[in-house]
Amino acid sequence: MVSRMTDSAHDKEHIYRVLYSALDIAKTEHDVDTDVLIAACLLHDIGRDKQYKDPMLCHAAEGGEMAYQYLLTIGWTEEKAARVKSAIASHRFRSDNPPESIEARILFDSDKLDAAGTLGIVRTLIYKGQVGDKLYSTDDAGNVIDGENDPDNTFFNEYKFKLENVYDRFYTARGREMAMRRKKPAEDFWDSLRGDVVEIHRRGIELLESEKLI
Numbered sequence: 001m002v003s004r005m006t007d008s009a010h011d012k013e014h015i016y017r018v019l020y021s022a023l024d025i026a027k028t029e030h031d032v033d034t035d036v037l038i039a040a041c042l043l044h045d046i047g048r049d050k051q052y053k054d055p056m057l058c059h060a061a062e063g064g065e066m067a068y069q070y071l072l073t074i075g076w077t078e079e080k081a082a083r084v085k086s087a088i089a090s091h092r093f094r095s096d097n098p099p100e101s102i103e104a105r106i107l108f109d110s111d112k113l114d115a116a117g118t119l120g121i122v123r124t125l126i127y128k129g130q131v132g133d134k135l136y137s138t139d140d141a142g143n144v145i146d147g148e149n150d151p152d153n154t155f156f157n158e159y160k161f162k163l164e165n166v167y168d169r170f171y172t173a174r175g176r177e178m179a180m181r182r183k184k185p186a187e188d189f190w191d192s193l194r195g196d197v198v199e200i201h202r203r204g205i206e207l208l209e210s211e212k213l214i
């Protein structure tokens with residue numbers, strides 16, 4: 001499992017945070033199969049390596065199948081292994097395959113908790129740095145684009161597309177409650193960062209124009 005984790009945002013600690021949050025959420029839900037939930041958490045990003053090598057592949061779909069095959073080899077029943085597969089297959093934010101079972105919903109929420117709050121921002125910045133994406137883009141006049149309508153896969157674009165909207169996507173009451181506690185510090189961080197760079201560019205362009213340097 002750990003050998004499949006090839007970036008610092010999806011490392012061993014991410015897997016354990018997802019597991020720990022899932023166990024917390026499971027305490028507040030009924031009829032949770034703990035074996036299925038734990039296996040789904042530990043194996044949920046096992047397909048990431050395949051997606052890095054071929055970005056056209058979906059790590060959730062690939063990982064679900066890999067987990068299913070693996071669990072059969074260690075003696076799991078087909079029925080239980082299939083429940084793990086389906087939970088992993090539906091854990092992505094970018095997906096039209098919503099989680100249906102209680103274990104799938106808990107996995108989805110606990111994984112999304114790692115994209116909420118300042119932790120979600122830091123993990124995204126780490127990931128963007130590792131793949132060489134920019135922090136933000138500028139328009140033709142040199143002004144900062146705030147993420148929407150951004151032509152590049154910048155951090156600002158990811159914040160507007162995913163991180164800002166993750167709070168509306170929780171399936172369990174406990175997951176939503178945990179996420180909402182993290183929302184305000186993340187919004188403050190975003191407002192501060194965005195405000196600072198927008199001001200630097202705006203003021204710089206103003207100075208260049210006033211000095212007739214452009």
Ligand SMILES: [Fe+2]
Pocket residue numbers: 044045059091092
């Ligand atoms: Fe994932």
Ligand SMILES: [Fe+2]
Pocket residue numbers: 010014018044045111
């Ligand atoms: Fe994950």
